[in-house]
Amino acid sequence: MHEDTKIVRGLDEERFHKTDAQTNKSINAHRLPIYQTSTFIFDSLEEAYGAFTGEEHHHIYTRVSNPNALYLGKKVALLEGAEAGVAFNSGMAAIATTLLTLLKPGDRMVSSKPVYGGTGELFAYLQEHLGIRVDVLGPEEFYDALKAGGYRVAYVETPGNPTLTVYDIELVSNLAHENGAVVVVDNTFATPFHQKPIRWGADIVLHSTTKYLNGHGDTIGGVVVGSEEFVGELLHTTKMFGTLMQPFNAWLTARGIRTLAVRMRKHSENAMRVARFLESRPEVVEVYYPGLESFPYHHIAKKQMEKGYSGMVSFVLDGTRENLKRFITSLRIFHFAVSLGDTDSLATSPALTTHALSPTTDFPANLVRLSVGLEDAEDLIADLESALKRAFSTSGVAGR
Ligand SMILES: Cc1ncc(COP(=O)(O)O)c(C=O)c1O
Incomplete structure (x- = not known):
C-alpha cells in the first residue's frame, strides 16, 4: 500500500460490525464509533477475571483501555512502522508516562537541545524530585556523550522546538545501541509523513497529536509507539497515572489523520x-x-x-x-x-x-x-x- 492510501485507509478493517439487537440485522458502520463509556460489561466472572489478570483482551474501564485510544495508537504505529502504540491525554502525558516507564532514580538520560519548553521543565522536575540526571546537549556534545556511555535513554526532539535543530537519528541510534541506551524520538514537528525515526533505528517514537496529527487545532493529545513489549509496559504505567486519551479526542484525532x-x-x-x-x-x-x-x-x-x-x-x-x-x-x-x-x-x-x-x-x-x-x-x-x-x-x- 502506498503511503497516501495507508494514511487514509490504514486499519479500515477495524471499523464496526455488530448485529443490531433491535432489528437483528447487521450494522456495518463505515467509521469506528465513539465509545463514550466509562466502563464495559462482562459476560461472565471468568471473562472478568481473565481481563483483570491480562489473560484475555477485554476492555475493563476507560482509564485502563478504550477502543478509540487503542485504535489511534495502532493507526500511528502503522504510519510510523512500529509494532504497537497507545494514545494519551496530551503530548506531555505521553512524554512523562514514557520517561517514568523507562527511568528510575539514579539513571542518566541525554537529551537534544533545544526541546519544547514543557519538556525542559519536566527534565528539571525529574532531576530535582527523582534524582534522574538529564544532560541537555547540542548535537556534537550529544554524540560525544553517547559515545562515552552511561545513559539509559537518548531523547531526541528533531527538528527541535524552536530552532529546528536537526539531529541525525541513524547516528544517535547506532551510538545509543552500542552503549546500552534506548532511543526516544519526539516526531511532533515532522510527523510520520515526513520522517519515520524507527526506519533509522529509533526504539520509541512519540508525538503531541495536538499539532499536525490532529491538524485542526481543536484537541489536546499525545501518542507513543514502539515494540509490543514496551507498549505493554507503558499501558501498565498509564493505568496508574490515568494518562490515557479520552474517547472523543481520540476519535477526532483519528479523523484528522486521514488528511x-x-x-x-x-x-x-x-x-x-x-x-x-x-x-x-x-x-x-x-x-x-x-x-x-x-x-x-x-x-x-x-x-x-x-x-x-x-x-x-x-x-x-x-x-x-x-x-x-x-x-x-x-x-x-x-x-x-x-x-x-x-x-x-x-x-x-x-x-x-x-x-x-x-x-x-x-x-x-x-x-x-x-x-x-x-x-x-x-x-x-x-x-x-x-x-x-x-x-x-x-x-x-x-x-x-
Ligand atoms: C515538540 C513538542 N513536543 C511535545 C509538546 C507537548 O504537547 P502537548 O501540548 O500536547 O502536551 C509540544 C507542545 O508544544 C511540542 O511542541
Whole structure:
C-alpha cells in the first residue's frame, strides 16, 4: 500500500460490525464509533477475571483501555512502522508516562537541545524530585556523550522546538545501541509523513497529536509507539497515572489523520515559500528552516526527512524587543498564539511564551516561531511583509 492510501485507509478493517439487537440485522458502520463509556460489561466472572489478570483482551474501564485510544495508537504505529502504540491525554502525558516507564532514580538520560519548553521543565522536575540526571546537549556534545556511555535513554526532539535543530537519528541510534541506551524520538514537528525515526533505528517514537496529527487545532493529545513489549509496559504505567486519551479526542484525532498527507504537502510547500521570503528581507538576521540549503543541518534533514520539511519556520528579527512587539501585534493573518500544526497560521515569541520557564532555553531573544498554515502562501507573505514594515516604521504606530 502506498503511503497516501495507508494514511487514509490504514486499519479500515477495524471499523464496526455488530448485529443490531433491535432489528437483528447487521450494522456495518463505515467509521469506528465513539465509545463514550466509562466502563464495559462482562459476560461472565471468568471473562472478568481473565481481563483483570491480562489473560484475555477485554476492555475493563476507560482509564485502563478504550477502543478509540487503542485504535489511534495502532493507526500511528502503522504510519510510523512500529509494532504497537497507545494514545494519551496530551503530548506531555505521553512524554512523562514514557520517561517514568523507562527511568528510575539514579539513571542518566541525554537529551537534544533545544526541546519544547514543557519538556525542559519536566527534565528539571525529574532531576530535582527523582534524582534522574538529564544532560541537555547540542548535537556534537550529544554524540560525544553517547559515545562515552552511561545513559539509559537518548531523547531526541528533531527538528527541535524552536530552532529546528536537526539531529541525525541513524547516528544517535547506532551510538545509543552500542552503549546500552534506548532511543526516544519526539516526531511532533515532522510527523510520520515526513520522517519515520524507527526506519533509522529509533526504539520509541512519540508525538503531541495536538499539532499536525490532529491538524485542526481543536484537541489536546499525545501518542507513543514502539515494540509490543514496551507498549505493554507503558499501558501498565498509564493505568496508574490515568494518562490515557479520552474517547472523543481520540476519535477526532483519528479523523484528522486521514488528511495528513494532503495537509503536510501544503504546510511544507507554504513553509518553504515563507522561509525563502524571510531570507530575502533586511529586517531578518537569520532564518531557521531545515529545507533551506543555508541551514546548517540541511544535509541531515535531506537524508532523514521525506517529501519535504514540514511547516515550522523560525527567524531572528533584527532590532529590539520593541520591534518584536510591533511585529507580532501587526500580524493580521498569522494569529499570535502558542501551539502549531493547525490549519491556521500561528506566530509566537518562544522566549516570552513557550520557553519562558524552561531551564534549557538558549536561543536569541528576538526569535519568532511561525507555524505556517494552509492558507494561500501569497497572503501569508503579504501579511509578514506588512508586519515587518510596521515593526520598523519610524512613525512608531503599529499594532491593533
Ligand atoms: C515538540 C513538542 N513536543 C511535545 C509538546 C507537548 O504537547 P502537548 O501540548 O500536547 O502536551 C509540544 C507542545 O508544544 C511540542 O511542541
